Amino acid sequence: MMAKESIIQKLKKRGLRITPQRLSIINVLVKKGHLHPGARFIYREAKKEGTRLSLSSVYENIKELCRCGIIKSLEFDGRENRCEGNLEEHVNLICEHCGKIIDYEVPVSLDQREVAKRTGFMITNNRLEYYGYCAECTKGKGWLLSGRKLHSTPL
Amino acid sequence: MMAKESIIQKLKKRGLRITPQRLSIINVLVKKGHLHPGARFIYREAKKEGTRLSLSSVYENIKELCRCGIIKSLEFDGRENRCEGNLEEHVNLICEHCGKIIDYEVPVSLDQREVAKRTGFMITNNRLEYYGYCAECTKGKGWLLSGRKLHSTPL
DNA sequence: TGTCTAATATGGAATGATTCCGAATAAGAT
DNA sequence: ATCTTATTCGGAATCATTCCATATTAGACA
Numbered sequence: 001m002m003a004k005e006s007i008i009q010k011l012k013k014r015g016l017r018i019t020p021q022r023l024s025i026i027n028v029l030v031k032k033g034h035l036h037p038g039a040r041f042i043y044r045e046a047k048k049e050g051t052r053l054s055l056s057s058v059y060e061n062i063k064e065l066c067r068c069g070i071i072k073s074l075e076f077d078g079r080e081n082r083c084e085g086n087l088e089e090h091v092n093l094i095c096e097h098c099g100k101i102i103d104y105e106v107p108v109s110l111d112q113r114e115v116a117k118r119t120g121f122m123i124t125n126n127r128l129e130y131y132g133y134c135a136e137c138t139k140g141k142g143w144l145l146s147g148r149k150l151h152s153t154p155l
Numbered sequence: 156m157m158a159k160e161s162i163i164q165k166l167k168k169r170g171l172r173i174t175p176q177r178l179s180i181i182n183v184l185v186k187k188g189h190l191h192p193g194a195r196f197i198y199r200e201a202k203k204e205g206t207r208l209s210l211s212s213v214y215e216n217i218k219e220l221c222r223c224g225i226i227k228s229l230e231f232d233g234r235e236n237r238c239e240g241n242l243e244e245h246v247n248l249i250c251e252h253c254g255k256i257i258d259y260e261v262p263v264s265l266d267q268r269e270v271a272k273r274t275g276f277m278i279t280n281n282r283l284e285y286y287g288y289c290a291e292c293t294k295g296k297g298w299l300l301s302g303r304k305l306h307s308t309p310l
Numbered sequence: 311t312g313t314c315t316a317a318t319a320t321g322g323a324a325t326g327a328t329t330c331c332g333a334a335t336a337a338g339a340t
Numbered sequence: 341a342t343c344t345t346a347t348t349c350g351g352a353a354t355c356a357t358t359c360c361a362t363a364t365t366a367g368a369c370a
Contacts, residue, residue, distance in 0.1 A: 017317060017366045039356080054320050059357065061318095074282075075232035078328080080356065089281070095289040102289060120290030126244070127229075129282040134250040134257060135275030172337045172346060194327080209349050214328065216347095233357080235327065 001033035001085030007070055014068060024051040025061045029071065029085055036092075036101040038080035074101070093121045156188035156240030162225055169223060179206040180216045184226065184240055191247075191256040193235035229256070248276045 002010075007026055008018060016022075024046040028037060032045060043058045062083060065071045072084040074092065084092070086103050093102040102121065116122060157165075162181055163173060171177075179201040183192060187200060198213045217238060220226045227239040229247065239247070241258050248257040257276065271277060 015317090019318065019366070021319065052319085056321070056358085057319050063358095077230035077232060077236055078355095081232055089283075091283040091285055093289065094284055094286050095292055100289055100292075120293070121285070121287055122293055123285045123287040126286060127282060127284040128244075128246040129249055130246055130276070130278045131249050131281065132276055132278040134248065134255055137250055138275070138277055170346090174337070174347065176348070207348090211329085211350070212348055218329095233326095 001030055002070055004030045007065075010068055010070060016064065016068075020051045021046075021053050021057050022061055024049045024053065025058060026065075029065075029083060033071075033083070033085035034103075036074065036082040036084055038082050040080060042083070093119065093123075095121075156185055157225055159185045162220075165223055165225060171219065171223075175206045176201075176208050176212050177216055179204045179208065180213060181220075184220075184238060188226075188238070188240035189258075191229065191237040191239055193237050195235065197238070248274065248278075250276075 004026060007030070011018065011022070025042055027049065028042050028045040032041075035041070037045070039055065039058050039062060042062075043053065043055050046058070047053050062071070062073060065083075066073050069087070070085075072087060074082040074084050076082070082101060084101075090103050095101075102119070159181060162185070166173065166177070180197055182204065183197045183200040187196075190196070192200070194210065194213050194217060197217070198208065198210050201213070202208050217226070217228060220238075221228050224242070225240075227242060229237045229239050231237070237256060239256075245258050249255075250257075257274070
């Protein structure tokens with residue numbers, strides 16, 4: 001996770017304001033980022049600082065921090081999304097029992113036995129996905145320049 | 156995607172019944188599985204066969220087919236979940252523009268330039284996750300035997 | 311220090327995929 | 341043909357997230 005100061009610099013550079021709400025959220029991320037906190041956890045923790053804060057603001061700020069490239073949102077279905085502050089390439093080990101998410105810093109070998117030996121983590125399932133733009137969609141690149149994401153054919 | 160007959164065998168072996176609804180859903184998966192269809196798509200397509208069918212049943216059947224290890228559910232937040240019939244280890248290339256999901260059959264090299272060269276897919280983001288059970292959770296393995304998934308500490 | 315304006319916060323309503331429910335139906339064993 | 345029990349149905353419930361209109365305020369500038 002980026003240092004608090006760098007985050008604030010980055011936000012200011014973008015013309016974003018440093019509000020008490022935003023600061024308390026950043027504090028949680030800096031201190032508890034390794035837990036890959038979800039929105040409600042951030043909400044609870046941030047409020048402990050005494051700042052007035054709404055859940056909507058937490059969501060809004062998470063989105064903003066994603067846009068700035070400070071965190072990534074790990075999206076799940078059924079469970080809450082979680083924040084990822086480690087933007088280095090790595091594998092997330094996600095425990096089906098306790099929900100814990102562990103960063104595994106070895107992009108070199110994705111061999112599952114290797115992972116198990118190193119971490120004691122028993123792998124039962126995986127998810128390997130690259131997001132981006134397929135060959136057809138990069139043909140007429142007009143919309144790409146605009147930076148918008150469109151789902152033209154939602155299936 | 157498994158062949159229709161093998162799927163039916165597998166279901167029967169489990170004591171599950173072959174209903175018209177289930178059959179029409181399987182038909183869609185076999186014929187259109189490469190599109191990684193979502194629940195509504197399956198619902199629409201399956202009804203074209205003339206079978207009476209409800210969306211609830213589609214969801215119920217997707218879950219059952221997952222339990223049987225015939226498909227996997229690719230879970231997203233915001234968008235619909237999608238069905239994956241390819242249980243071989245591979246990477247999903249997910250287009251942010253059209254939502255298309257392409258199976259990329261190369262577990263050997265995950266090098267992003269290699270992927271781009273082969274497929275024309277422009278990678279902007281990725282998601283590498285291994286699901287399973289962390290070291291602590293496999294300590295007292297009682298609950299593991301029961302097959303249940305518990306989230307003891309939902310964070 | 312005071313003013314101004316655009317960014318931000320708020321909370322309640324809306325969304326939308328999925329799950330849940332109790333009742334009705336029907337697969338397939340006997 | 342009967343019976344048991346899995347399955348289906350559709351409508352209500354769930355729940356994380358987004359949306360919205362309004363109120364507030366950070367921070368630039370005078």
